[in-house]
Amino acid sequence: MQSLDYRNLIIAVASILIAGCEKPVSYSKDIRPILVANCLQCHDGKGEGSTASGFSVESYDSLIRGTKFGPVVVPGSAISSTLYLIVTDKVDPKIQMPPRHQESLAQGRGKSLHEVQVKNIELWIDQGARNN
Numbered sequence: 001m002q003s004l005d006y007r008n009l010i011i012a013v014a015s016i017l018i019a020g021c022e023k024p025v026s027y028s029k030d031i032r033p034i035l036v037a038n039c040l041q042c043h044d045g046k047g048e049g050s051t052a053s054g055f056s057v058e059s060y061d062s063l064i065r066g067t068k069f070g071p072v073v074v075p076g077s078a079i080s081s082t083l084y085l086i087v088t089d090k091v092d093p094k095i096q097m098p099p100r101h102q103e104s105l106a107q108g109r110g111k112s113l114h115e116v117q118v119k120n121i122e123l124w125i126d127q128g129a130r131n132n
């Protein structure tokens with residue numbers, strides 16, 4: 001009997017941990033504020049980023065539409081999504097966003113996203129990139 005209780009406890013704790021990791025990420029509460037603070041200044045539909053790439057973070061629809069070459073979000077797969085890759089440090093500094101190669105950094109024109117923000121973008125895309 002005692003060992004059964006112990007097992008239930010482990011299952012309960014594990015479920016709580018899993019539920020904690022899977023917390024739904026909200027576009028409006030979690031993602032949009034990151035994009036507004038770090039990307040909108042250049043990707044507002046007319047800034048230098050939008051002019052160069054066609055990419056605007058103005059609205060959920062423009063975010064999902066992507067660049068003039070196509071979508072940057074693949075709902076359900078962060079690892080296939082340009083949006084996720086370019087905010088991680090895993091890609092060539094030339095294409096990292098916000099622009100953060102040395103020159104930009106020196107001009108104070110870009111800083112890395114916090115790892116929690118990158119994680120939220122990853123989870124949001126993996127959870128389907130919903131307009132939630």
Ligand code: HEC
Pocket residue numbers: 035038039040041042043048049050052053055067069072082083086087095097098099109110
């Ligand atoms: C200081 C201005 C600036 C900021 C801030 C900025 N971008 Fe950009 N972004 C650009 C420019 C300029 C380009 C075009 C780069 C090029 O074509 O070489 C670009 C291109 C892009 C592209 C297209 C890349 C491609 O390969 O087609 C995406 C996606 C993008 N930015 C996302 C973001 C995201 C997400 C953020 C915020 C985390 C951000 N940008 C912040 C200026 C900016």
